[in-house]
Amino acid sequence: MNPIILTLKSSPTVPLEAETVTPDAFVNMSHEQICGSLVYHGKRQCRLDDFFEVSGEFSDSIEMHGDLHRVKLLGKGMSRGQIKVHGNVGMHLGAGMRGGRIEVSGDAGDWIGAEMVNGLIQVHGNAGGQIGAAYRGSLRGMTNGTIIIGGTAGLEVGMRMRRGTIVVVGKVRDFCGLQMKGGTIILMSGAEIRTGAWMVRGTILSLEPLPLMPTFSPSGCYNPTFVDLYARELRNYGISLPNHPSSGSWSRHCGDSSIPGKGEILVWNPA
Numbered sequence: 001m002n003p004i005i006l007t008l009k010s011s012p013t014v015p016l017e018a019e020t021v022t023p024d025a026f027v028n029m030s031h032e033q034i035c036g037s038l039v040y041h042g043k044r045q046c047r048l049d050d051f052f053e054v055s056g057e058f059s060d061s062i063e064m065h066g067d068l069h070r071v072k073l074l075g076k077g078m079s080r081g082q083i084k085v086h087g088n089v090g091m092h093l094g095a096g097m098r099g100g101r102i103e104v105s106g107d108a109g110d111w112i113g114a115e116m117v118n119g120l121i122q123v124h125g126n127a128g129g130q131i132g133a134a135y136r137g138s139l140r141g142m143t144n145g146t147i148i149i150g151g152t153a154g155l156e157v158g159m160r161m162r163r164g165t166i167v168v169v170g171k172v173r174d175f176c177g178l179q180m181k182g183g184t185i186i187l188m189s190g191a192e193i194r195t196g197a198w199m200v201r202g203t204i205l206s207l208e209p210l211p212l213m214p215t216f217s218p219s220g221c222y223n224p225t226f227v228d229l230y231a232r233e234l235r236n237y238g239i240s241l242p243n244h245p246s247s248g249s250w251s252r253h254c255g256d257s258s259i260p261g262k263g264e265i266l267v268w269n270p271a
Contacts, residue, residue: 008066023081129154216255
């Protein structure tokens with residue numbers, strides 16, 4: 001199937017809610033139906049073709065072009081196919097995603113993959129905060145899937161996540177892994193302060209030193225075999241994760257004892 005191509009005509013003046021743009025919906029739609037899909041420009045109900053030039057029909061592959069930093073909720077709840085964004089994109093990308101793949105060539109806003117269930121989201125640029133997190137008032141963040149951020153990320157990455165993997169190549173801001181209940185966060189360039197605060201379970205790996213809270217206790221150094229599995233998978237995305245004893249070892253810290261929690265933070269110590 002040829003992809004459906006959406007090209008932004010002009011940037012919305014206020015956030016544009018485009019949760020109807022999903023492979024699940026478009027795979028069964030004609031060109032005319034796609035053009036007539038409803039989007040919300042602020043409080044105003046509009047057609048998709050009021051903002052985008054539309055090409056293609058009946059496909060679960062979508063390509064989007066233009067600066068979409070004010071376009072929200074793309075791929076919300078999608079379970080199949082793929083979305084490729086050639087440019088920046090706004091908040092709530094892939095929220096509640098259940099499958100498929102989203103790839104962004106530019107930057108993305110807050111709440112990427114919030115409460116996602118499965119699938120892959122890859123952002124080549126920088127990202128906002130609350131990646132893979134639970135929404136305010138909710139106790140369950142992402143429960144499976146993979147999110148890869150090629151640049152930096154904001155606050156509360158992985159907040160209340162239960163399963164799945166988040167990888168951030170650039171530096172991450174405060175409260176990474178806040179109230180984390182499971183899953184894995186890999187920090188290629190470290191994070192700022194309060195990493196793993198109120199962490200219940202799960203694993204955070206950092207290749208750079210972290211300012212650890214006093215509620216995390218040292219628990220030796222080793223080279224866990226599960227890191228080899230992550231390294232093998234991340235090689236497909238151009239990410240190198242060390243684990244060989246000749247290169248160094250991981251310093252393990254357990255906590256957060258203020259809960260008390262049974263999570264772990266592993267910090268790489270090069271040889």
